[in-house]
Amino acid sequence: MADIKLIRARKILTMNSYRPVATAVAIREGRVLGVGTEEELAGWGPSEPDDRFRDHVLMPGFVEGHCHAKEGGMWDFPFVGYLDRRDPDGGLWEGCQDMASVVARLRGIADGMEGDGALYAWGFDPIYFDGARMGLADIDQVSTTRPVLIMHSNGHVMNVNSVVLDRANITRETNVDGVVKDTRGNPTGELAEAAAKYMAFRVTGDPFWAGIREHDVIRFGQACANCGTTTATDLFATFTDQSLQAYDAATRRPGYSVRLMPAMNTLDRPAAEGVEILSDALTRSHDKLIYGLAKIMTDGSIQGMSARMKWPGYYNGIPNGVWNMDPEQLTAAVYAFHKAGHHLHMHTNGDEASELMIDAIEAAMHDHPRPDHRHTLQHCQMADESQFRRMAKLGICANLFANHIYYWGDQHRDITMGPDRAARMDAARTAERLGVHFAIHSDAPVTPLAPLFTAWCAVNRLTASGQVLGPAEKISVDSALHAITLGAAYTLKMDHLVGSIEPGKWADFAVLEDDPTAVAPEALKDVPVWGTITGGEATEAAGKT
Numbered sequence: 001m002a003d004i005k006l007i008r009a010r011k012i013l014t015m016n017s018y019r020p021v022a023t024a025v026a027i028r029e030g031r032v033l034g035v036g037t038e039e040e041l042a043g044w045g046p047s048e049p050d051d052r053f054r055d056h057v058l059m060p061g062f063v064e065g066h067c068h069a070k071e072g073g074m075w076d077f078p079f080v081g082y083l084d085r086r087d088p089d090g091g092l093w094e095g096c097q098d099m100a101s102v103v104a105r106l107r108g109i110a111d112g113m114e115g116d117g118a119l120y121a122w123g124f125d126p127i128y129f130d131g132a133r134m135g136l137a138d139i140d141q142v143s144t145t146r147p148v149l150i151m152h153s154n155g156h157v158m159n160v161n162s163v164v165l166d167r168a169n170i171t172r173e174t175n176v177d178g179v180v181k182d183t184r185g186n187p188t189g190e191l192a193e194a195a196a197k198y199m200a201f202r203v204t205g206d207p208f209w210a211g212i213r214e215h216d217v218i219r220f221g222q223a224c225a226n227c228g229t230t231t232a233t234d235l236f237a238t239f240t241d242q243s244l245q246a247y248d249a250a251t252r253r254p255g256y257s258v259r260l261m262p263a264m265n266t267l268d269r270p271a272a273e274g275v276e277i278l279s280d281a282l283t284r285s286h287d288k289l290i291y292g293l294a295k296i297m298t299d300g301s302i303q304g305m306s307a308r309m310k311w312p313g314y315y316n317g318i319p320n321g322v323w324n325m326d327p328e329q330l331t332a333a334v335y336a337f338h339k340a341g342h343h344l345h346m347h348t349n350g351d352e353a354s355e356l357m358i359d360a361i362e363a364a365m366h367d368h369p370r371p372d373h374r375h376t377l378q379h380c381q382m383a384d385e386s387q388f389r390r391m392a393k394l395g396i397c398a399n400l401f402a403n404h405i406y407y408w409g410d411q412h413r414d415i416t417m418g419p420d421r422a423a424r425m426d427a428a429r430t431a432e433r434l435g436v437h438f439a440i441h442s443d444a445p446v447t448p449l450a451p452l453f454t455a456w457c458a459v460n461r462l463t464a465s466g467q468v469l470g471p472a473e474k475i476s477v478d479s480a481l482h483a484i485t486l487g488a489a490y491t492l493k494m495d496h497l498v499g500s501i502e503p504g505k506w507a508d509f510a511v512l513e514d515d516p517t518a519v520a521p522e523a524l525k526d527v528p529v530w531g532t533i534t535g536g537e538a539t540e541a542a543g544k545t
Helices: 038-044 070-076 099-111 162-168 193-204 214-227 241-251 271-284 327-339 351-367 385-394 403-416 428-434 451-460 477-483 486-491 521-526
Strands: 005-013 021-028 031-036 048-050 057-060 062-064 119-124 148-152 157-160 179-181 187-192 229-237 259-265 293-297 343-348 376-379 397-400 438-440 509-512 529-534 537-540
Touching: 005 038, 021 038, 031 038, 057 062, 062 451, 062 486, 070 214, 099 119, 099 148, 148 162, 157 162, 157 193, 162 187, 162 193, 187 193, 214 229, 214 241, 214 529, 214 537, 229 241, 229 293, 229 509, 229 529, 241 259, 241 271, 259 271, 271 327, 293 327, 327 343, 327 351, 343 351, 351 376, 351 385, 385 397, 385 428, 397 428, 397 486, 403 451, 428 438, 428 477, 438 451, 438 477, 438 486, 451 477, 451 521, 477 486, 477 521
Parallel strands: 005 048, 005 057, 062 229, 119 148, 229 259, 259 293, 293 343, 343 376, 376 397, 397 438
Antiparallel strands: 005 021, 021 031, 057 509, 148 157, 157 187, 179 187, 509 529, 529 537
């Protein structure tokens, strides 16, 4: 049997400037040997033809630069989001359109549970409910005998019932940032950001973020195949022995279809200890598991009202958001990881958080110059032109949360930012115009893992109500496709191995049933995905026959 596999397709969009379109790709040892026409590739010698994709369009496997492998495991718990959502197996979960629907779904589940174990749920998004927030009067209807914890879709805020408050000793005397209280000073059951949530998790356990299981990573791989993704991050990874073993076991399974890049959560430990642990993890990397990223967690979520805003603050007048660590600690962590040569990805939703991280990188660069660091501001939703200019000068990349435009654009215009600032959110065109290397992302499970939908958001900038938000920040289809392939690969320092189809790179492809450059821009999100090819091996999307 020939050691060369020849895949023939209707069209291959290579994202490779010197050969942008082809009809055949030759693969050897899991890498691209050559790309072009069948006749041009014949000189490599005898090959085994693969005609399964003669009627399909191939692209480089999509690169998701900000998501979480818990997208796989979250579906073990009830989903109570506002909009319909599909799980990794292709099953449809209908959205909960009001508070009563959330309570009814969870009460039905609680009534059917045996014992007194905790009920966990996720995806909740009260910003859709005309300003109403969940209180104890709501969540205690689910159960007054078992702990109930409902994680918001943003992952930064959750609601707990009175059972959890009692066990965690969260009272009106509790003085912890993020413990939300009513006008009388009593806790409402809403907990924002790490310190407040930890108080609850200490007594109930944390099934959401406190570690990863092999099962989670396996299901995450299927979720990636469903949408054409072959390289993805786990951008808030807990580096415990158990987690590292889970990553390794899952990614070494035959046929595992995604190259996973866990980014170490730096909130867990002192910076010096984190630097040492991440350096050790580098030795565990292999082709399907790549270490080297560190995640700095600054502020919270805009729609969760916990992001840090510059003046004039929130449009609806609420107090400013929550830092996950003191700004001095955040700055010191950037310095330590930069000095050690690690690659930093910083969560910055509000523009005050972006400013803090740009300042921190500039200070670290002054003392320890690194000409190609590619530190990346993640989300970077409210950055203004002055910040993008500084980013370009300092070599800082941006990974913009384009999906936010659809999911929460209306709310940001009307509630959190106001019309003028909302028009600049996730400013991909400004980044492009000012020379900032950028990607776009889903932050799954916050929003669905679906790069073509993410590209559609950046191209059309349509909100859920159908209004265009910030038309000046629209980018072209070509630019959006670059942002979910080579652009994202660049922010991860992986553009030498993934992001385009060219000789020497891994043979990682998204297999599509239509040409995304030939459909109307409004239809970009509707291009069907057959599945993926990773290292030359195909994986079908769930539900395919």
